[in-house]
Amino acid sequence: MKKQDYFNILLGLLLSGTFLLSCSNNDLEDKTISGTRILKVNICESFEGGSDEKTLARSEESDTIFQDYNNGLKIEAVIKRDEITDTRAVSSSVGVGVKVLAIVINDKTNEVYRIHQLTVNGTSQLECEVPDYDVRVVFYSYNSTTTMPTTSLVQGDLASTTARDNYEEGDRDVMWATTGVIKSTDKNLGQIKFKHLHARIKMVFGYSSGNLRSFKTSLESNGIRQHSIVRIISGTMVPGTQASSIDFKNSIPGGSGITELPSEYYLTVPAGIESSCKLSVTQINESQLKDHFITFNKKFEPSGSYTIHFTVTKNDFIWGWTGDFTQWDAQAYYRQGTSPQPGGMDYYRQGMDLAQFLCKYCPSAEDVRLMLGSGVYWDTYHGPEWHYFEWTYTTGLWVKKKGKWGTEKTERVAPLPEATPTVRLSGDYIFLPASGIISPLYGNGVDLPGYAGYYWTNTPYNDDEAYNLFFDHTNARLDHRSREMGFTLWTFWE
Known part of the structure; x- marks a missing residue:
């Protein structure tokens, strides 16, 4: 037979x-x-x-979370179970x-x-x-x-x-x-x-600038697990004990961007219990981000299909400013009160090649020359608010967006003109806070916040120093300082 x-x-x-x-x-x-x-x-x-799924999709309330950051970014996340028309059904x-x-x-x-x-x-x-x-x-x-x-x-x-x-x-x-x-x-x-028996989750990443080319985010939660135990004949699934994570990402080729970019669906084991979740955005286009996350509680169910709508709104005034300090091109941030040591992740990188780590996406020394040559303005009282601990400041430097730069170059602007309402409201400028400096000379504490700005470039000057942008109320200039100084990071996203 x-x-x-x-x-x-x-x-x-x-x-x-x-x-x-x-x-x-x-x-x-x-x-x-x-x-x-x-x-x-x-x-x-x-x-x-099935009718059960329709009921779940319609009755389960969406979770909406908001978070503001002192670098001008605002995040909104909406986590919802997919409607019947969007499900695997x-x-x-x-x-x-x-x-x-x-x-x-x-x-x-x-x-x-x-x-x-x-x-x-x-x-x-x-x-x-x-x-x-x-x-x-x-x-x-x-x-x-x-x-x-x-x-x-x-x-x-x-x-x-x-x-x-x-x-x-x-x-x-x-x-x-x-x-x-x-x-x-x-x-x-x-x-x-x-x-x-498992669930799936995807992300739709929105970016208010309309120039989104790529993103990377991560979801960490005890509400999703790394594996499951399945009893095949009865069709029962028991989640494993190890928490899991999902890295959402996508990119599009070419130079022009869009406002919204979805990831693919990622499969995972749902724990079936309400659990704390941490959702972090780690990269937008070429810009690396650190400590930009939101937390929420969510119950992911077996057979569930979920979409996270993650929208980033960028304040065009404070643009690309991280609010953190680092020695030149270290791999970890310079925290006040600490003293980075050779070999440590927070210690500056040596060598004469361009930055590869935290300073990788900072403007170059040549960028600073063009930026200064295109016109810069100091603002004492009417700049956008930025925060350092419990203090609020409005001091900083208005510089033209990269797309507005001309061809003229200079390494110093002095005296530094005061910003006018026309400059602030034109839409052609971005604002760099006078965020200060961390230095061994000042006991590894933050000095001069609100009075001066020190911003690294991606360009070394010699074996011991690297180029940086410096500004205060008197002048703005391309400078070079010891790589052990704790300066601010920045980037031009558009």
């Missing part, structure tokens, strides 16, 4: 409680072959969301060649009759050999054309066994379905109900 050990099915990626519908009432054919029969099922490519389908494990169970003895390795064929059909008595069939898949699920279950095992669980990684799209009891006289398999 030639046994046909394949069971072809076109599945849909569904959310909790959703199911695939058979296309007709004649999808199950009975072919007796020496005490066995071949169940043949045609599966619709259309999907219908209607937006995805299982393609030809997807591997499926089929476990046939004798309904009378509750024992495993046989385990088949099946593949979706080109006609979107599935076939499975079963005996001529009452059976149930459990289907298990990773929605993959290359990876067939494995199991330690063997022929003769009781379906109720608790010793054959699967260990599944969080990035697997684990799907499960069962037929219920198929009578020996049945001619119609009826509905096959599929569900996803």
Whole structure:
């Protein structure tokens, strides 16, 4: 007897409680072959969301979080369960060649009759050999054309066994379905109900400047786990104990940007309990960001599909200013009260090549010459507010946006003109706070906040010094100072 050990099915990626519908009432054919029969099922490519999922999507309130930063950035995040029209129930389908494990169970003895390795064929059909008595069939898949699920279950095992669980990684799209009891006289398999045991999350990143080319963010939470334990026959999933994280990212080629950029969906194991989450933005275009995050509580559910709408609004006045200090091109920030030591991550980098670490995206010395040559203005009382600890300042330097620079170069502007309302409101300038300096000369504490600004470039001057922008109320100039000084970082994003 030639046994046909394949069971072809076109599945849909569904959310909790959703199911695939058979296309007709004649999808199950009975072919007796020496005490066995071949169940043949045609599966619709259309999907219908279950009522439970519709209720969840509509009733679950979105979580909205806001956060302001002293460098002019504002973050808004909206975390919500996808509406039915955006879920896997209607937006995805299982393609030809997807591997499926089929476990046939004798309904009378509750024992495993046989385990088949099946593949979706080109006609979107599935076939499975079963005996001529009452059976149930459990289907298990990773929605993959290359990876067939494995199991330690063997022929003769009781379906109720608790010793054959699967260990599944969080990035697997684990799907499960069962037929219920198929009578020996049945001619119609009826509905096959599929569900996803893991969850998926994506991010839609918005940027108010309209010039978004790339982003990187990360989600850390005990509410998502690295792996799960799955009991295949019952379709139960127990989250593992190790917390997980997701790195969302995307980029587009070319120089022009857009206002919104989505990531792909990332699979994860939902813990099913409300947990604290930390969502950090680490890069926008070429700008590296540190300590820009929001926290919130969220319960991620099995089979859930979620979208995080993450919007960054940038104050064009305080632009690209981090509010942190660093020795020249160190790998970690210079904290006041500390004394960076050679070999430490917060110690300055040596060598004469351009910056590679924290100062990598700072303007060059040549950029500063062009910027100064394009006109700069000091502001004492009417600049945008910026904060250092409990103090509020308005002092700083107005400089033209990079796209507004001319070709004239200079290394010093003195005397420094005072900003006018025309300059402040023109939209052509950005504002650099007079954020001060951290120096061993001042006991490694912040000195001169509100009085002077010291900003690193990415350009070394000699073996011991690097170029920087300096300004106070009297002048602005391209300077060079010892690399051990703690200066401010900056960048021109547009």
